[in-house]
Amino acid sequence: MGEMSTFQLGVIGALFLSVASSVSIVICNKALMSFLGFPFATTLTSWHLMVTFCTLHAAQRFNFFEAKSTDTKTVILFGLLNGVSIGLLNLSLGFNSIGFYQMTKLAIIPFTVLLETIFLKKQFSQKIKFSLFLLLIGVGIASVTDLQLNFVGTILSLLAIITTCVGQILTNTIQKRLNVSSTQLLYQSAPFQAAILFVSGPLVDQFLTKQSVFAFKYSPIVVGFIVLSCLIAVSVNFSTFLVIGKTSPVTYQVLGHLKTCLVLGFGYTLLHDPFTERNIIGILVAVWGMGLYSYFCTQENKKKQSNDVPLISQIKDKDDDAPVLVGKNMGHPDKESHEAKKSSKDSVV
Structure with a gap:
């Protein structure tokens, strides 16, 4: 029970860190891009990943992990895949309307559920699916405005959805298969994510903004916000790997939509963004869906644990009974050992 409580506290801490850091970096980047005129999102992301790697490298040198x-080979391909997914998401935003981009992000949850069901044989109950449906409806009401479609933008959105889903599923499965922590996986993969974005970022940004990141005039306040954004990004990247490793890609996406609702709320409170009754209704529905999702997940985990405990106890009790068989044949030690092992083996089967 002590280990389970520690695990639950770790999950809660990871979720809180993810929400706090993500909301902070959105506000910081919005100030950087909207008020200070720095529009180079893909290049900024490459700097985030480089600073994250340098920070983790220093932490490893000081034996923090x-x-x-x-x-x-697996880590390189994983890092490149994540880098490509970030670039595709930014291109999707550039070719599509904001409303269609929001729909692209919403589609990540059902597509992740589909992939995990087909390839990982994971089962999702009807209650979980219903709560996810409510969540998607709420976020859609709150954030989706227009849905202007075009062929190139649709293809980019589909590629962005696929690469993002696969990357997040791999984040969870690689940690378990290679038996590495979220910190170790992030440390190994961050250089490759940063490399592909460092090369492609200026080209993508120039294509989307018609400006060059190298020709931009960097004032002290812009540099200060860039540094702040990079420092917050260390926490964002770390908490992303931590949450997916401790929970699941679907839970991480649910958490992402909670961040969307919080960002909308903070935008209205701090930045005085337009806010309507539709936004309020959407956020309330989304929060309801997230609450149901958390409740149903907790109930199913408790049910699974209660089903596992009697089986473990039964195996343990049968193993404890094995020495009694040994006591019946005191004159033949080899026979006693053989019968005890046989009894233990039979009890496990």
């Missing part, structure tokens, strides 16, 4: 050798 232990670097672990992993399957290099």
Whole structure:
């Protein structure tokens, strides 16, 4: 029970860190891009990842965590996939309306559920599906405005959805398969994510904004906000890997939509963004869906644990009974050992 309580506290801490850091970086980046005129989102993301890697490298040098050798090919492909997904999401925003971009992000949850059901044989109850449906409806009402479609934008959105879903599923499965922590996986993959965005970022940004990141005039306040954004990004990247590793890609996406609702609320409170009754209704429905999702997940986990405990106790009791068989054949030690092992093996089967 002590280990379970510690695990639950770890999950709560990871979720809180993810929400706090993500909302903070959105506000910081909005100030940087909207008020200070720095529109180079993809390039900024590459800087985020480079600073994250340097920070983790320093932490590893001071023995805050232990670097672990992993399957290099898997980590490289994983890092490149995540880098490509970030670039595709930014391109999707550039080719599509904001409303269609929001729909693209909403589609990540059902597509993740579909992939996990088909390839990982994971089962989702009707209650979980209903809560996710409510969540998507609420976020859609709150954030989706127009739905202008175009062929290139649709293709980019589909590619962004696929790469994002696969990348998040791999984040969870690689941590378990290679037996590495979220910190170790992020440390191994961040250089490759940063590399592909460092090369492609200026090109993508120039295509989308018609401006060059190298020709931009960097005032002290712009540099200060860039540094602040990079520092917050360390926490964002770390908490992302931590949440997906401790929970699931679907839970992380649910958390992402909670962040969307919080950002809308903070935008209205701090930045005086337009806010309508539709936004309020959408946020309330989304929060209801998130609450139901959390409740149903908790109930199903408790049910699973209660079903596992009797089985473990039964196996333990049968194993404890094995020495009684040994006591019946005191004159033959080898026979006693053989019968005890046989009894233990039979009880497990």
